[in-house]
Amino acid sequence: MPPLSLPEDHLGLYVHVPFCVRKCAYCDFPSQACADGALFDRYLDALAREADARRPGRLVSSIYLGGGTPTVLGGARLRRLWAIVETFPRADDAEITLEANPGTLGDDVAAALAALPLTRVSLGAQSFHPGELAALGRIHSPAEIDAAVAVVRAAGIPRLNLDLMYGLPGQTPATWAATLERALALRPDHLSAYALIVEDGTPLAAGVAAGTVTLPDEDAEAEMGAHLADVLAGAGMPLYEVSNAARPGVHSRHNLGYWLGRDYLGLGPGAVSTLLGLRWRNALLDAYLAGDGVAVAYCERLAAPARLLERVMLGLRLRDGFDLAAAEAACGVTLAAIAGDALLRLVADGLLTRDGAALRCTDAGFPLANTVLARLMDE
């Protein structure tokens, strides 16, 4: 298949909502447990000021309202969030995604979902096994995932992604297979499935270190990953990226923008932006509020080799690869000039292939994509 593509001038808009009902045991994202309406309002005030300061003179092609848990804001504040976002000029066919936690879709949020022009909801399901959800510290039950899907469908939102995780405490290949079966029975058109990462400083890491939490061994996790690929292919929604699968034609445009190295503007505390060769990260919540929404924690200009290498690393995560010639033209440098030897060795080893203008992992290389990327990075 030819690689998935987007125009070079694609611009994605990401809005970070840094609040959750409570912190999950594995999470090191910049979010905090919060139910303080006054703090939500201060956040929205600062977001509105940031939007005014950063609104670009370009159409936005995809919008992702993520977090954190945007739905923790409740229906009225979600509508206010949208009122801020809709001041950005956007393409007529813009993809508009809301990330939602299945434990937060009460009546007022459901009404907001139906009222906003969302094209997609991404539900953080993670598992359909009650014990696994409890071990992760998730706030919802398997039945609440089913109920949340019903809410999304009733709101008339056309596309649904389910997020799942494997390699969980207490999980076995059999419970993972059962989770996949339950997820696919809900007929999502997109599915993201990531292996659990034990992040330093989280309660999960402390539990693993203390021996109170046991994770599946490497073989079991590899078996789960292989089962995932087989089941999704059999269900007509093969992996189109290392951890993402979709029915034909309904991949995530917003995520594709990241994987193809297109520009994106991130609003909200801790959000990262990459625009016109500049990358910056916003300050975290307290400093963000103190800085009226325009406090930046760091900013750098990306050099051409770094930009190209990043495009290669991300583009090779896509099953059909990416247009290397176009990426080289956009960055003004060739891959051969910066990682030529590693590239030749990976091609000679049968892990990478050039297919016209495209560079992609071979069938043998795709399941080993992380190893392939590590070898390129080492160069």
Ligand code: SF4
């Ligand atoms: S809901 Fe998501 S962002 Fe919030 S604590 Fe859990 S994993 Fe982290």
